[in-house]
Amino acid sequence: MSEQQRAERTERRVVVAGAGMAGVQTAVALREQGFTGPVTLIGAEPHQPYDRPPLSKAVLLGKAEESAFDIDFEALGIALRLGCEVTGVRAGAHELDTSDGPVPYDVLVLATGAEPVALPGSDGVPGVHLLRTLDDAARLRPVLEAGHPVVVVGAGWIGAEFATAARAAGCEVTVVEAADRPLAGALPAEVAAPMAAWYAESGARLLTG
Known part of the structure; x- marks a missing residue:
């Protein structure tokens, strides 16, 4: 790989949509593998990226208030955009549409996970809950x-x-x-x-x- 190719590779903007386990590990792995270009991690929730399995155990029972990943994103040079919902992709323009406006990218990683299936007619009904966040x-x-x-x-x-x-x-x-x-x-x-x-x-x- 030539110096020019190496420079072009490291300067590419990587945007990871989804701040769960897969998205976080992708962003961290890029740094661990020596990628020095801009990395942005986008999450729809306003909280620091966290691990979901404890939600149905320690967090639910009040034994822990949260389950945030023990990762210093700032030290790794990973930009966080939290409370930012991705609403669409314009592949031709290399831009994500988000609730905060367009986000340009050179490389896009989709790590948005899945949504729970709500029972028909249950939306807004008192006493009916989902457990994902x-x-x-x-x-x-x-x-x-x-x-x-x-x-x-x-x-x-x-x-x-x-x-x-x-x-x-x-x-x-x-x-x-x-x-x-x-x-x-x-x-x-x-x-x-x-x-x-x-x-x-x-x-x-x-x-x-």
Whole structure:
């Protein structure tokens, strides 16, 4: 690689859309691999980038207030644009459309993750919650602290972790799963089979099918 090619490569602007685990690790890895060009990490939430798994455990139960990554983004030269929602991509112009205006890029990494599926008709209904973000966990914490009965829709990993936290908080828990067993989309039947017994042993009611 010539000096000119090396300079062009390091000067390219990299924009990472999504400040979750994948986006953060991508930005950090660029620096670890010696990339010296501009790196911008865009996140829709206003919080410092954080790890999501603790949301359904320690954060939900009030044992931790947050789960921010222990990364000094400023020292790494990674620019954070938080509370900034990406609304579209104009590939021909090499620009992202965001709630803060257009963001130019030379290289774009999409690490936006997935959104939870809301039940039809549940939007805005009191007592119906999603669990994906730090704010979601903060809204759910008082529900567990009050010991209200809880119905969990979905017996995947997050459903199981939330059911565990709710039982630990003393809540009556019912888990509803459309498939014929827990973790149907994640594990083979023979591996997932013990999970049905785990729900019973934990005191949670499991309804499948």
